[in-house]
């Protein structure tokens with residue numbers, strides 16, 4: 001989950017390079033979130049739970065960006 005979180009919420013300095021398994025773009029040249037998500041779903045034997053968690057994480061990332069965008073606008077005023 002930590003590695004998936006890193007892929008969906010990378011530090012600003014992270015660069016993309018091919019996933020070590022599927023060759024799709026991945027941050028830090030590590031395994032991409034799709035491959036890691038499949039591993040996690042197999043591990044817990046529940047793809048639905050993993051997909052729901054990933055959706056929540058994506059929503060969190062988007063909401064953080066929105067709040068930070070408004071904060072940046074405020075600091076310019």
Ligand SMILES: [Zn+2]
Pocket residue numbers: 019020021022023024031032033034035036
């Ligand atoms: Zn991959």
